[in-house]
Amino acid sequence: MASLGVEDAKRLAAYTAIDTHFPPNAKVVGIGSGSTVVYCVERIVQKRAKGEIPADTVFIPTGFQSKELIIHGGLNLGAIDGYPVLDVAFDGADEVDPALNCIKGGGACLFQEKLVAQCAKKFIVVADFRKNSTALGLQWVQGVPIEVVPLAHARVRQDLLQMGALTATLRLGGIAKAGPVITDNCNVIIDAHFGQIADPVILAQNIKMLVGVVEVGLFINMADAAYFGNENGSVTAKFSTGEINMIE
């Protein structure tokens, strides 16, 4: 029996999702952010070279990293303000619950990721087995990423703690940058851990109401399908309909 490492599991999920959900006549396709999406682009480039993907398909990034992936893959780059309707978008996730609600924003790209997902007729999540969870907040304990206007960070952190967050931390750049991570939209990120999230819908609404919050890394009822690469070489495909397929 195969025993895949995390990177191979990511690649397996990404390739399976692209092979299954990339429309043969796709006009506009969204590309998410993170390390798993790299394998989506890898697969798209392979298929395009074989003529299985139209040469004129336009690809919409969700931030700096995916823009670079699209350019370096030799794909046609578009922008979301020029293409507000997408055939499909592929993106990673930090944690996915059985209803396919997701925590996203581990790479600080959640605002553009949510905008692109919202514009897509289909939103497909790709991830490794670690992200397949029974409830949000159980496995991704760094906290829900929240994009905040810099001037509001102190107040929003206070508000989150009052709302019941166990921690609400301004994300710092570490050794790469003195001070906070600055998003592609020139904002900061607060990671707020609430423990196991009982009701992600209400939590997302309440956080979004706070003055200074641009977007919340809780993606509620957005994903149509999620593909998880497993250690044994299979892929678990979960759908918003509740259907689950094991692809061996």
Ligand SMILES: O=C(CO)[C@H](O)[C@H](O)COP(=O)(O)O
């Ligand atoms: O939301 C994201 C970036 O903001 C990523 O999609 C998420 O963090 C998953 O990343 P990876 O594929 O590297 O595990």
